[in-house]
Amino acid sequence: MRALLYLHDTVQLQCEYAEMRKPLVLAICAAGFLAAQQPQNYDNVKVNILPVQGNVYMLIGAGGNTTLQVGKDGVLLVDTQYAPMAPKIMAAIRTLSEMPIKYIINTHMHGDHTGGNGALVKLGGGGGMPRIIANDHVLNRMTAPPANGQAAIPDSDWPNDEYFGNSKDFFFNNEAIVVYHMPNAHTDGDSIVFFRRSDVISTGDIFTPEHYPIIDLQRGGTVQGIIDALNRILDLTVPAKYQEGGTYVIPGHGRLCEEADVVEYRDMVTIIRDRIADLIKKGRTVEQVKAARPTLDYDTQYGATTGIWTTDMFVDAVYRNLSEKK
Amino acid sequence: MMVENACTVGGLAAGAFQTGKMRRRQCRQRYMLTALLVILPAGLMAQARGGPPAPPKAPREAAPVDLTGYWVSVVTEDWRWRMVTPIRGDFAGVPLNPAARKIGEAWDPTKDEAAGEQCRAYGAPALMRIPGRVHITWQDDKTLKVETDAGTQTRLFHFNGKAPQGEKPSWQGYSAANWERPVRGEGLPLAGLGAVREGTRGRSLEVVTTGLRPGYLRKNGAPYSANTVVNEFYDLSKEPNGDTWFHVTTIVRDPQYLEEPFVTSTDFRKQPDAAGWAPSQCTAR
Amino acid sequence: MKSLLLAVGLLICTLPAFAQVDFSGEWAPLYHEDGPERLPGPELGDYTELPINDAARLRADSYDADRISVVPEYQCRPHGADYSMRGLGNLRISREYDEPTQKLVAFHTHLLAWDSERTIYMDGRPHPPDYADHTWQGFSTGVWEGNMLTITTTHLKTNYIRRNGVPRSDKATLIEHWYRHGDYLTVVTVITDPVFLTEPLVRSDNWFLDPGQAIGVFGCEYAPEVPRPTGTVPHHLPGTNPFLTEFANWYGLPPEATRGGAETLYPEYRTKMGKYNPPAKCERYCTCTTLFNCNVSTPK
Numbered sequence: 020m021r022a023l024l025y026l027h028d029t030v031q032l033q034c035e036y037a038e039m040r041k042p043l044v045l046a047i048c049a050a051g052f053l054a055a056q057q058p059q060n061y062d063n064v065k066v067n068i069l070p071v072q073g074n075v076y077m078l079i080g081a082g083g084n085t086t087l088q089v090g091k092d093g094v095l096l097v098d099t100q101y102a103p104m105a106p107k108i109m110a111a112i113r114t115l116s117e118m119p120i121k122y123i124i125n126t127h128m129h130g131d132h133t134g135g136n137g138a139l140v141k142l143g144g145g146g147g148m149p150r151i152i153a154n155d156h157v158l159n160r161m162t163a164p165p166a167n168g169q170a171a172i173p174d175s176d177w178p179n180d181e182y183f184g185n186s187k188d189f190f191f192n193n194e195a196i197v198v199y200h201m202p203n204a205h206t207d208g209d210s211i212v213f214f215r216r217s218d219v220i221s222t223g224d225i226f227t228p229e230h231y232p233i234i235d236l237q238r239g240g241t242v243q244g245i246i247d248a249l250n251r252i253l254d255l256t257v258p259a260k261y262q263e264g265g266t267y268v269i270p271g272h273g274r275l276c277e278e279a280d281v282v283e284y285r286d287m288v289t290i291i292r293d294r295i296a297d298l299i300k301k302g303r304t305v306e307q308v309k310a311a312r313p314t315l316d317y318d319t320q321y322g323a324t325t326g327i328w329t330t331d332m333f334v335d336a337v338y339r340n341l342s343e344k345k
Numbered sequence: 346m347m348v349e350n351a352c353t354v355g356g357l358a359a360g361a362f363q364t365g366k367m368r369r370r371q372c373r374q375r376y377m378l379t380a381l382l383v384i385l386p387a388g389l390m391a392q393a394r395g396g397p398p399a400p401p402k403a404p405r406e407a408a409p410v411d412l413t414g415y416w417v418s419v420v421t422e423d424w425r426w427r428m429v430t431p432i433r434g435d436f437a438g439v440p441l442n443p444a445a446r447k448i449g450e451a452w453d454p455t456k457d458e459a460a461g462e463q464c465r466a467y468g469a470p471a472l473m474r475i476p477g478r479v480h481i482t483w484q485d486d487k488t489l490k491v492e493t494d495a496g497t498q499t500r501l502f503h504f505n506g507k508a509p510q511g512e513k514p515s516w517q518g519y520s521a522a523n524w525e526r527p528v529r530g531e532g533l534p535l536a537g538l539g540a541v542r543e544g545t546r547g548r549s550l551e552v553v554t555t556g557l558r559p560g561y562l563r564k565n566g567a568p569y570s571a572n573t574v575v576n577e578f579y580d581l582s583k584e585p586n587g588d589t590w591f592h593v594t595t596i597v598r599d600p601q602y603l604e605e606p607f608v609t610s611t612d613f614r615k616q617p618d619a620a621g622w623a624p625s626q627c628t629a630r
Numbered sequence: 631m632k633s634l635l636l637a638v639g640l641l642i643c644t645l646p647a648f649a650q651v652d653f654s655g656e657w658a659p660l661y662h663e664d665g666p667e668r669l670p671g672p673e674l675g676d677y678t679e680l681p682i683n684d685a686a687r688l689r690a691d692s693y694d695a696d697r698i699s700v701v702p703e704y705q706c707r708p709h710g711a712d713y714s715m716r717g718l719g720n721l722r723i724s725r726e727y728d729e730p731t732q733k734l735v736a737f738h739t740h741l742l743a744w745d746s747e748r749t750i751y752m753d754g755r756p757h758p759p760d761y762a763d764h765t766w767q768g769f770s771t772g773v774w775e776g777n778m779l780t781i782t783t784t785h786l787k788t789n790y791i792r793r794n795g796v797p798r799s800d801k802a803t804l805i806e807h808w809y810r811h812g813d814y815l816t817v818v819t820v821i822t823d824p825v826f827l828t829e830p831l832v833r834s835d836n837w838f839l840d841p842g843q844a845i846g847v848f849g850c851e852y853a854p855e856v857p858r859p860t861g862t863v864p865h866h867l868p869g870t871n872p873f874l875t876e877f878a879n880w881y882g883l884p885p886e887a888t889r890g891g892a893e894t895l896y897p898e899y900r901t902k903m904g905k906y907n908p909p910a911k912c913e914r915y916c917t918c919t920t921l922f923n924c925n926v927s928t929p930k
Binding site: 067069077079246247249250253254260261262263267273274275276277278279280282283285286289290293294297311313315316317318319320 | 765
């Protein structure tokens with residue numbers, strides 16, 4: 020269900036890959052994209068609340084995970100899933116806080132993380148205008164003229180407090196919130212959010228322990244950027260004892276994690292990068308690389324043969340990214 | 346839930362309106378009656394409820410678990426000491442004393458073959474470690490028969506049995522079996538006050554084997570002597586995927602050759618039929 | 631008298647009930663099985679007795695033990711609940727009771743290695759949802775089956791089946807069966823891993839009661855000792871690990887047999903196994919029952 024529900028942007032990704040390849044695939048992608056534009060049935064999607072640590076909670080529903088911080092100053096959200104999920108997300112928030120939403124931070128521009136911005140502002144903004152924080156690349160992407168016959172992203176979903184440079188920080192609900200820009204990772208506009216006192220990091224789609232990282236090449240994503248971002252996350256995480264507890268990590272999709280889980284994921288991306296780089300050095304074509312199955316020992320855990328982000332697409336993206344002339 | 350009666354601290358406080366003498370007499374009565382009820386053996390209580398105790402069931406009928414059927418050993422431990430004949434002198438894991446080690450290092454399979462003693466490694470202390478299939482059946486109501494295709498061996502587990510006097514030692518010795526009993530029996534504890542027993546019925550088969558011919562704990566000549574006693578416990582488990590296993594914990598005690606009891610546990614999975622049953626002769630190599 | 635009998639009846643009904651078997655105590659592991667693998671450690675390329683698939687083989691072939699020293703996050707990484715019960719350290723088991731009802735709430739285990747602690751809930755509580763955190767020891771619940779305790783553990787972090795690189799994923803579940811026979815504890819572990827195993831891995835290990843045992847503090851603090859660029863992940867590219875044939879060569883085993891796999895676990899494999907060519911006599915780990923007598927070279 021989750022896979023279907025973020026079809027909106029990822030079918031777009033598929034189509035963009037297809038453009039590099041075959042017209043027939045393009046036609047299929049376009050049809051798929053149109054299907055994705057049809058309203059999805061959210062009636063059976065439940066929003067689950069998982070207390071994480073300190074003031075921070077994880078909301079699991081449709082689209083990406085939402086991080087929630089509550090306190091005397093108000094409500095802060097990291098990522099907002101889809102607009103139709105907003106009432107359920109709001110209901111979940113209201114079990115923990117009656118305060119208005121003061122901040123929304125978007126980890127990147129994809130619709131499964133920004134689609135609920137406007138709806139939640141309307142439902143939970145308390146009549147005020149919450150700050151919607153994101154890296155400036157996110158605003159650039161969201162305001163750019165749409166391509167491929169897609170609808171424009173409504174301006175109610177746009178960030179209104181974009182930041183430039185490496186980071187942005189502020190104090191809210193008795194703790195420092197630091198938003199770090201992770202350049203050219205999943206996209207060029209990625210941010211991670213560090214709740215310093217609660218000791219929780221929201222990573223967006225840089226870290227998705229249930230599937231291979233989506234490298235959105237068209238929007239500035241790179242495999243090295245993902246690895247650098249994961250290493251940066253590991254610089255920030257501190258386990259309590261023997262690689263457990265301490266800093267908790269809320270991934271873009273998937274279960275609650277800790278440092279050791281990020282290490283596994285970092286290792287996976289690094290090793291696959293090295294394997295593909297080695298094959299490129301040996302002059303292999305992308306088809307030969309796929310046939311060599313450089314991801315074999317990770318496929319059951321992270322891969323897929325169908326759906327919105329397949330193993331082949333991942334290998335393809337890494338290959339193309341590493342083969343680009345610098 | 347705390348039970349308040351006149352003889353607890355709370356009760357005594359609550360019953361303060363009674364005279365001390367009355368309260369003490371009441372408490373004595375209550376404690377005597379309680380003690381009487383608690384120390385009565387369970388059998389007597391059953392008698393008091395009516396009827397003589399039922400005769401004990403035959404071991405076959407009383408079996409708490411069903412060990413019959415065909416089973417295959419799945420070698421997930423000690424692979425290189427079981428699936429192949431271990432290297433001469435490789436006794437890793439076996440707590441042999443120096444005398445035993447010396448004997449083991451002098452192992453000569455040719456001599457064993459010449460003496461017709463190819464089955465030295467197939468005796469009761471080691472048989473269940475040899476990869477193969479096992480067929481367990483009831484020979485009668487008091488005897489469980491365990492046949493192995495490896496070495497074509499047969500073991501008989503005699504329930505409530507006692508080794509007959511003067512019996513010649515053999516590779517399989519004499520095995521006395523019982524369904525493992527709890528240490529202090531069943532029913533109410535015979536001593537103390539304030540406890541019951543719950544679920545004391547075991548599920549394990551306990552087997553004690555004596556009367557063994559000297560043999561090998563491993564095929565490469567790690568020796569055991571005629572003084573060896575083997576205790577085994579057979580336990581059954583059923584897994585969520587539908588598989589049934591038995592696990593046999595084997596404790597080999599040999600004061601002559603072992604520095605401490607040699608303890609292994611071997612796992613067998615149930616098969617629906619005799620597929621793969623392949624009787625083979627003992628081999629010395 | 632009637633009220634007396636009623637009071638006695640009530641008293642007996644509220645008497646505490648003992649659990650089926652008491653596993654509590656100090657337990658020392660026995661190494662009479664797989665001693666060299668469990669004590670000094672498994673040899674590179676030894677995948678025998680494991681029902682692994684090609685994915686597990688590739689992962690294990692890629693493993694470089696440098697990772698433990700070079701990558702700080704690995705230096706103090708503990709064993710998972712499943713590997714811990716291979717007896718890689720002494721064990722203490724204790725019980726926890728609910729004071730008002732005297733009902734058994736949980737068993738607790740404490741293992742020497744990494745001071746690992748686990749709670750095995752006996753009160754019927756459900757396991758956490760899929761999206762909850764995973765830990766090294768996982769989340770365990772237990773039920774009695776006669777004198778056997780059956781424990782189900784989920785929510786395990788990614789770890790290993792053997793510490794030479796053979797992996798165990800975080801999708802695995804662990805079932806244990808604990809039996810106590812006198813002063814011996816047998817722990818059967820059933821690891822089901824849809825990612826790396828083609829069938830459940832069933833093993834059993836033994837412990838003996840050692841009341842005089844006093845488990846100390848393990849103590850581990852990570853410290854970068856070998857300067858390397860950030861994000862270095864030591865590994866062997868496919869087909870380049872030079873150590874994978876050592877194990878087969880040292881013990882004269884057919885190389886394909888050392889690659890593991892379900893087929894190699896069954897008795898009939900002996901008829902199809904390639905040529906076994908053992909050395910004339912033992913040269914590695916010829917005695918091995920404790921940490922102190924498990925030496926690579928044969929003692930004189």
